[in-house]
Amino acid sequence: MIELVNICKYYQTGPVTIKALDGVGMNIKNGEMVAIIGPSGSGKSTLMNMLGCLDVPTDGQYFLDSKEVSKLDEDDLADIRNKKLGFVFQSFNLLARLTALENVELPLIYQGMGAVERRERAAKALELVGLSDRLEHTPTELSGGQQQRVAIARALAGDPPVILADEPTGNLDSRSGLEIMEILKGLHRDGKTVILITHDLQIAGQAGRVIRMHDGRIVHDGEVA
């Protein structure tokens, strides 16, 4: 259960104040699949970073499972990112020196999980995204689509209830993009809350709910754009 109340994020660059988010309010129930769309610079990523506890709002309140996140300190936020949220980035953001398996193990390491269980869980997550045969490959030995699937496996490994994806298909060809969408839809079917940003209306249409942003505000929130 996610609840945003009048979230604002202002950036001060010289004399100009940029209102990246200007009073955003919304509710997302557990198990929903939401697509966020809008023109470039409309504040989608800023909103996503807020939801992902990577950034703190200038003003407003953020409740995650009725707990006010916007009041927590850095270590508590790290804990929430680790256990409750799974992040998928447009540019994959895998660690180049680690193998697929080690990348997926990372969030579990920070949970303090033992080596044996960790390996098992990571291997299972990679199996779920269809990469059982690529455990020991490093990111450079994988295609873009495969890298993004490793990233999804990493987001999944800790079994968080919420998956956040900022343009997960943005760097991929349409076929790989479709594969990624299938995986995300599968996660939604398994009961996870999935929130994704996209520029592709067709992809947005596959989500149950579409939020359209413009100039830091929500201008549409409903079934289809």
Place this chain on the structure above:
Amino acid sequence: MNLIQVIKLAVAGIRANKMRSILTMLGVIIGVAAVIVLVSLAQGATKSVTGSIQGLGSNLVTISMRNTPITLTYNEVMEWKNRPGIRGIAPVISGNVTVKYGNKKYDTGLEGTNSEYEQVRNTHVQEGRFIMPIDLSFRQKVVLLGTEVSRQLFAQGSPIGETIKINGINFKVVGLLVEKGAAAFGSNDDKVVIPLTTAERVMNSKGVRSVYIQAATPGDVDTVVAQLDNYLYRKTKNTDVYRVSNQVEMLSTVNQVTGMLTLMLGGIAGISLFVGGIGIMNIMLVTVTERTREIGIRKAIGAKRRDILRQFLIEAVVVSGIGGIIGILVGALVSRIIGSLMAVEISMSLKVVGMAFGFAVLVGIVFGMYPANKAAKLNPIEALRFE
């Protein structure tokens, strides 16, 4: 995140940047090696000086008289035997002489003394016999050779039973002294020893100007010094013309000097270790900047400040620790080479090795702290945006 994993990760990071890591470590390697070599040299020197002072004889008190016509007589000196705390007395008349065997000539030092010299000065014969009381009574023309003199006159052959000339007078060689090795103050092996009474004739001098006295125990040294000082003052009425010195005093002076030396050399080497630390800090700062994105990723998936701090701190410590180990090996090797090339004593103690290594690790912690802290404090979104 457990320790073994972080260390593994750090080692992988070091491997990935081999050249850079080696160059970074070089500072620590040189620093640690320098500490070990210099301190080992200084301690070796201390040990050999201390050894040669102790080799002079134990609980030794030395009397020497200068710039005065007043001398001591043999009997006067030997009467001190009755005083408490004195075990042995060896008066010495010394000078320079020319010794001759066949057509071989050699200039060396001469000491005329009595039988107690053997114990008091810890000087023994390896072959033959020492001077005996009867030699003094009958002014026997017998001589003991130092190994250097024996080598000069007899090469490898045994000198015992041969007759040599000292300043033109025939002497029978009755003993060969034990080799003492290089001493801090000239060689102890380049001399001949004859009975004191005979020496008075050879040197054409009456009276004793230097005496070696052995106190019974280390605790007696001070009282013996005080008694003799008192005696000599009453005799000469002038503190400038005699000196009563003791070994303990000498040792403590030497220890003071060499302690300073050790500290100074260690300090100089420590500075190079410090410079090595700055190298580590420099590279760690570069590493943190290079890996800003990695830090962002780690934070995004749940790494706390302390996780990042620990990761980079351990990397710095692993670099300095490996550098420390290599430095110890290099230092040990170089010490050994210097020791054998320059024929000086090297004393490499476990304490110094441990200290040098500990210092290297400490350097890693101290100079790794700032970069690691900088990494830990990075803002996750800004770090993720970093190209």
